[in-house]
Amino acid sequence: MSSGFDDKSGIIRSKTEWGCWYQTIEDVTAEVVVPQHTRGKDVNLKILPNSISCTVHKKEIFAGKLYQSIVCDESTWTVEDEDGQRMIRIFLVKSNKTPKSCWTSLFIDGCAADVLTLDEMQKKIVQERYTRENPGFDFSQAEVTGNYQDGGPQFP
Numbered sequence: 604m605s606s607g608f609d610d611k612s613g614i615i616r617s618k619t620e621w622g623c624w625y626q627t628i629e630d631v632t633a634e635v636v637v638p639q640h641t642r643g644k645d646v647n648l649k650i651l652p653n654s655i656s657c658t659v660h661k662k663e664i665f666a667g668k669l670y671q672s673i674v675c676d677e678s679t680w681t682v683e684d685e686d687g688q689r690m691i692r693i694f695l696v697k698s699n700k701t702p703k704s705c706w707t708s709l710f711i712d713g714c715a716a717d718v719l720t721l722d723e724m725q726k727k728i729v730q731e732r733y734t735r736e737n738p739g740f741d742f743s744q745a746e747v748t749g750n751y752q753d754g755g756p757q758f759p
Contacts, residue, residue: 615723617716621664622690624709626724628731629700633709635664635691643682646691650675657691667710672698702732
C-alpha cells in the first residue's frame with residue numbers, strides 16, 4: 604500500500620550483518636543477502652506474531668523476538684534477485700499500524716537502527732502520515748523538523 608510513497612520518498616534502510624531492514628507505517632521489510640544459488644527450498648523461515656527465525660542452507664541467519672507484534676497470516680517472504688544480488692525479502696505486517704509505531708530495532712535485543720537512521724525513519728513516517736491525512740498533497744520530499752518522534756504532532 605505504501606509503495607507509491609516509497610517510490611517518491613526513498614527507503615531508509617538500517618544495515619545489519621545479514622542485510623538490512625526498513626519500515627513504513629504499516630509494515631517492516633527485512634532483506635537478507637544470500638548466495639546466488641539459493642532457492643526457496645533452501646530457506647526455512649518461521650514467522651510468528653512476536654518472533655521470527657531464518658535459516659538458509661541449514662545455517663541460522665537470525666532468530667529473535669520482534670520489537671513489536673505482527674500479523675503473521677498477512678506476512679510473507681520471497682527469494683529475489685535485485686541489482687545482481689540474491690536476497691530473501693521478508694514482508695512483516697505490523698499489528699499496530701499507526702505513525703506512533705515506528706520500530707527502533709527489528710528485534711527487542713538486536714538489529715537496532717543507529718541514531719541517524721532512526722531519525723530519518725521517524726521523519727519518513729511523519730511524511731507518510733501527512734500524505735495519508737491530506738489526500739492530493741505530496742509530502743514525500745517535505746523537510747520535517749521539530750516534533751516528529753512518536754508520529755509527529757497530534758492535532759485536535
